[in-house]
Amino acid sequence: MNKNEYYEKILSTNDTPVLIIDLAIVRQRFLFLKKLFPMSHIFYAMKANPHPKVLELLNDLGACFDVASVYELKNLLDLKVDPSKISFGNTIKKKKDIAYAFSKGIRYFTTDSLEDLEHIASHAPKANVFFRVMTNGLGADWPLSRKFGCHQDNVYTLALRARDLNLRPYGIIFHVGSQQRDIGQWDEGVSKCKYLFSLLEKEGIKLKTVNLGGGLPADYYENAPSVEVYAREIWRFLKEDFGEDMPEVWLEPGRYLVGDSGTLISEVILISRKSNLNMTRWVYLDVGKFNGLMETIDELIKYPIDTDRKGQPSSCILAGPTCDSMDILYEKYKYQLPEDLQIGDKVYIRTAGAYTQSYSSVGFNGFPPIKTIVYDSEQNVIFSDAN
């Protein structure tokens, strides 16, 4: 079946809005990334899309997992994922959650503060610790804030303290922001890693791993360089800084692995104009900020959007179905949709596989979270269980 036949079949038993995930794309992305980073460990940032079918697939392909909470951890353990492949990447952790993770066999933890480090030492003795160094994140569509990471001088102090606490200083992690379009941002991160590796080696601490974090792009409305270019440049940065003494490399992709696998199929509820003189149509969809498209906040993530109509493209403002004034998807940036678009038409929101379903509200304005249907175009199967 081709893509449209899958969609037709799925829509014959499901109302819109529905998020449709093709596992074949996830598989292709993972295997391609594995080829570009052959000796590296790929830790899927499961917050991007925690659907069990996605997790199972990646687990079967040999992926490791980055979890943000004990809830995510529990979901992985329920799927029988080997705990030695799981890293607890959130630097904000309750003591009891560290203890729980440790009791389940988790041995990799990330930190950026003395307080959290001490909690790890008390509740996960001898664990391997990554230190998160702060970067500026310029150039990312979904930018960083100062919430995570600390200055490299603090990382140095933390690593010494970790050793004193009988933990194993394992590596440095940095994040360049999500959907990062400026590959040079990894250069800064890698340099900080090298600086810390050298500095700590003088103290007798031999770090093992550079964790490149996330940031690899999915195919949104505005293009980014291909992932081969990212890989080539990142390897160049690593070689320039580390030469022959190359560390182990970890990656934590989320958006890159799952973003392009998803299409969110929506329906036009209403098309109207606000006054007789207003030239821009308002197109209201049955999906909005609060039932799947939270990342349209500040119009940060621009999804590719298409329809089945062939008319001349013309400007519109796209909004969601709730009574909330904030539930507008794109107003400043004017999407061009066919002039002959009609109420009741389907609208296809592409690259919607990451940060959509799990971001849905439980029921804002009563609207339920979007339903996800998973299929696999390579294995020719539709999984019927919606979540």
Add this chain to the structure above:
Amino acid sequence: MNKNEYYEKILSTNDTPVLIIDLAIVRQRFLFLKKLFPMSHIFYAMKANPHPKVLELLNDLGACFDVASVYELKNLLDLKVDPSKISFGNTIKKKKDIAYAFSKGIRYFTTDSLEDLEHIASHAPKANVFFRVMTNGLGADWPLSRKFGCHQDNVYTLALRARDLNLRPYGIIFHVGSQQRDIGQWDEGVSKCKYLFSLLEKEGIKLKTVNLGGGLPADYYENAPSVEVYAREIWRFLKEDFGEDMPEVWLEPGRYLVGDSGTLISEVILISRKSNLNMTRWVYLDVGKFNGLMETIDELIKYPIDTDRKGQPSSCILAGPTCDSMDILYEKYKYQLPEDLQIGDKVYIRTAGAYTQSYSSVGFNGFPPIKTIVYDSEQNVIFSDAN
């Protein structure tokens, strides 16, 4: 029991974060508003807090209901709410949803476009129609956008068309934005209503009702005038414009009725500093933007926040527990919390009864939606069923 005894009892069987709602506050707010608007109809905007106990209470007290979707409508019908007390206030409606609502006995619909009006005419024949006129919403904490309403000239056209379509032009509705601090905004709205009442009367259309919408304030961190002042001024505006020919008045409060009834009890996960020289603490809570505090977006809604500590207040940045960089509650505005605040301490986020639980994500980063526990300090009962 006093408030703290209720909290203690609830926390003895529930982990944080937990949202605690006191129905007594909702009852007091409703009865007080009824006193200030004795001959008016109060339609609770249930999107603010759709907890069944809140809905049942308000239904028993004689409230009517404004629904934003058929899902909300279904919840009311499940609770045996009389459909003649329900108004479908969302101007963005699927045809099948209009038909469903009409089939269940709903006779009040709001519109702001010709397209939606025609759908109402086809699927809800002879229904009563409110026309939503656009206002600017300046002065509101949670502002309006251009998403809803239309220009008064369009309202005029819509009302004539409604009559031609055999619908009943029933009234004008305007919204001044949520948590509106500038009472004068109602003056503008009332004037537009009067203008339209007069203009349409010349066409033989006698409108019945002015719907004042929402906007009445809850008690957030920054004070608003008392609701008596709002009522006094709004009556003055109505009398100035309508004199002896006073229309029926409807209100659609949400935040005012339920906001102050809720306290969100959270726990400090971590307190840290980003560098040795940084004077501002980062305080990370187990509740954030994606599990209940969505309205902290752009720091729009500032909740009163307190703790059990007595130390000197000092500045902090407040952030939530997820791995999302956006999950910061207050960074620009520096909350002052006691210097001796410790990891593990409880933090009380007040006036959290509106737009919190229903806004929670289904599981972003794995974190579940916040749990709600309802009690009634007047009737001395804790309802054990969490939602």
